Amino acid sequence: MTALARRAFLSTLAFSCASALPVAARAGGFEVAQQSAMAAGTGGAATGRVDHAAAAWFCPAALADGGGLRTELGVTFALVAIHAASLPQAPEAPWEADTESPVATPAYLYASYAWADWAAGLAVNTPFGSRIDWPQGWAQRFDVVSSQIQFLRLSPLVAYRLGPVHLGAGPQIDIGRLYVKRATNHIVEEGSSAMVLSGVGAGAHLSAFAALGEHVGLGLSYRSRADVALSGDADFNVPEPLAASYPDQHVSADFALPDRIAAGLALKAGPVRGLLDLSLTLWSVNDELAIDFEDPATADRRQVNDWRNSLALRGGVEWAPAAELVLRAGFYGDGIPGAPPPEERLSPSSPGSVRIAATGGVTGNISSFLSVDAFYEHMRLIERASSSEDAPLASYRGYAHVFGLALRAHAGGKP
Numbered sequence: 171m172t173a174l175a176r177r178a179f180l181s182t183l184a185f186s187c188a189s190a191l192p193v194a195a196r197a198g199g200f201e202v203a204q205q206s207a208m209a210a211g212t213g214g215a216a217t218g219r220v221d222h223a224a225a226a227w228f229c230p231a232a233l234a235d236g237g238g239l240r241t242e243l244g245v246t247f248a249l250v251a252i253h254a255a256s257l258p259q260a261p262e263a264p265w266e267a268d269t270e271s272p273v274a275t276p277a278y279l280y281a282s283y284a285w286a287d288w289a290a291g292l293a294v295n296t297p298f299g300s301r302i303d304w305p306q307g308w309a310q311r312f313d314v315v316s317s318q319i320q321f322l323r324l325s326p327l328v329a330y331r332l333g334p335v336h337l338g339a340g341p342q343i344d345i346g347r348l349y350v351k352r353a354t355n356h357i358v359e360e361g362s363s364a365m366v367l368s369g370v371g372a373g374a375h376l377s378a379f380a381a382l383g384e385h386v387g388l389g390l391s392y393r394s395r396a397d398v399a400l401s402g403d404a405d406f407n408v409p410e411p412l413a414a415s416y417p418d419q420h421v422s423a424d425f426a427l428p429d430r431i432a433a434g435l436a437l438k439a440g441p442v443r444g445l446l447d448l449s450l451t452l453w454s455v456n457d458e459l460a461i462d463f464e465d466p467a468t469a470d471r472r473q474v475n476d477w478r479n480s481l482a483l484r485g486g487v488e489w490a491p492a493a494e495l496v497l498r499a500g501f502y503g504d505g506i507p508g509a510p511p512p513e514e515r516l517s518p519s520s521p522g523s524v525r526i527a528a529t530g531g532v533t534g535n536i537s538s539f540l541s542v543d544a545f546y547e548h549m550r551l552i553e554r555a556s557s558s559e560d561a562p563l564a565s566y567r568g569y570a571h572v573f574g575l576a577l578r579a580h581a582g583g584k585p
Contacts, residue, residue: 199428199453199480199510199522200300200319202276203502204246207543207576211531212486213500215445217389217434220381223578226280226293226327229389229434231338231377233282233289234329238582240291241281244543245575248274252302252521252568256309257555260563265309269568271301282327284582289329289338297323297393298346298427304518310562311353314519315362321346321398321427325375338377344396344427345370350519354408361408365421371398373427387436395455396427404463420464426455441491445500447484453477453510476515481506486529498531498545509554516554517561523551523568539581547572 206224209216216228223242225232233240250271256263276299282291298321306315322345329338347368354361373394380388400423406416432449456477462470486500505524516522531545553567 199451199477200298201428201430201451202246202296202299203482203504204248204276204545204547204572204574205278205295205297206242206280207244207246207531207545207574208242208498208533208578210246210547210572210574211498211500211529211533211543211545212445212488213447213484213502213527213529214482215434215447215484215486215500215502217391217432217447217449218387218436218445219389219434219443220379220387220436223280223282223580224278226282226291227278227295227325228432229338229377229379229391230282230289230291230293230325230327230340230375231329231336232379232387232389233284233291233327234287234331234336234338234379235284235289235381236286236331236582237284238580239283240578240580241279242576242578243277243279244577245275245277247573248276248570249572250274250568250570252551252566254304254310254518254521254562254564254566257563257565262309262562267305267308267310269302269304271303274299274301284329287331289327291327293323293325293327295323296320297430298344302519302521306353310518310564312355313517313562314350314352316349316351317519318349319346327375329377334381336379336381338375338379340375342373342375342393342396343370344372344398346398346400346425348400348402348425354406356409356412359409361406361412361416363404363406365402365404367400367402367421367423369398369400369425371396371425371427385438387434389432389434389436391430391432391434393430395429395452398425398427400425417465419468422462424460428452428455441489443488445486445488447482449482449484450479451482451510452479454479456510474515476512477510478508478512480504480508480510488531494535496533496535498529498533500529500531502527502529513554513557514559515561516556516558516566518564521554521566521568523554523566525549525551539579541578541580543574543576543578545572545574
């Protein structure tokens with residue numbers, strides 16, 4: 171194996187890893203919207219409501235209402251399926267494949283305490299995460315076989331009430347891990363390469379809430395971008411005669427998590443409450459990605475992504491026919507006017523799509539201080555076709571079944 175051939179191979183690896191970093195098994199970027207079983211029942215609309223522990227994530231300012239202790243512990247189960255098929259004009263057509271991703275189980279924890287005009291608390295959740303696993307022997311295995319990304323966020327909060335207006339703020343710390351695997355082609359035999367990176371980033375959050383009487387709530391939340399310096403290792407599994415030419419090595423990358431701005435409205439009339447949220451995620455921070463390989467023989471790469479900002483509209487209604495029971499229904503559309511990756515950047519590692527969903531949920535109030543929430547969501551990933559010159563010419567579509575459970579405890583007069 172010549173030095174030139176080795177350099178060409180490792181350069182190809184760098185390009186493939188760069189392309190696979192912004193994974194999107196959840197389609198509208200890699201944002202995880204289901205951050206509370208109660209909120210998910212109304213399509214994820216919760217920025218304008220005041221009476222729930224998950225306000226620690228959706229709008230921390232709303233917690234400054236003298237409501238005492240609020241906690242919520244929950245888990246979401248997501249089964250996502252994506253189908254890819256070659257376009258008629260693709261050179262290697264025809265082919266098709268379906269993902270084999272296991273059930274994802276992101277969890278979250280919220281805890282806060284409100285007294286007088288103050289509130290303090292903590293949100294621990296996974297706001298960004300995704301996993302996509304294609305079959306080991308599928309047609310595009312030399313582009314990607316598996317891509318996984320997960321960012322755990324810790325968000326301490328402080329909130330204060332000034333009459334009808336509440337203000338909240340705090341830092342946020344992101345702890346992330348990235349894994350990318352692909353097959354490698356050695357003509358006679360195949361091998362594989364894998365890259366695992368991790369890192370920590372930091373940002374801040376600001377929020378405001380206004381209670382207009384007892385029946386109207388308005389919320390506004392901003393969570394800043396975070397620049398995360400990732401570092402780790404690139405590992406090779408190649409035929410024994412070539413092992414010396416493909417040394418394992420250190421690799422690093424700068425990764426940007428997007429800003430998120432959300433506004434919400436809650437209207438309550440007797441046992442019925444309506445909720446509406448509009449959020450903007452600034453995916454344009456993912457304009458490019460720089461990959462640095464430690465071995466001088468491996469060419470560093472700068473991958474252009476050109477992602478675009480996108481809106482999500484969420485809404486729902488809940489009805490409390492009895493003190494012990496609350497029923498919910500909702501909807502959302504995420505990726506308006508278009509999904510973050512443009513068609514010319516669409517690839518098997520980031521098959522981003524507009525996603526639409528219908529949701530339903532229920533709460534059982536076990537006692538005056540303990541509640542159990544559950545929800546179900548059916549999501550459709552609208553079909554899109556790639557126009558990329560650097561990725562397979564293919565179309566992508568899919569669906570997801572999402573379930574969630576949570577236990578809430580509350581003391582101090584507010585549920």
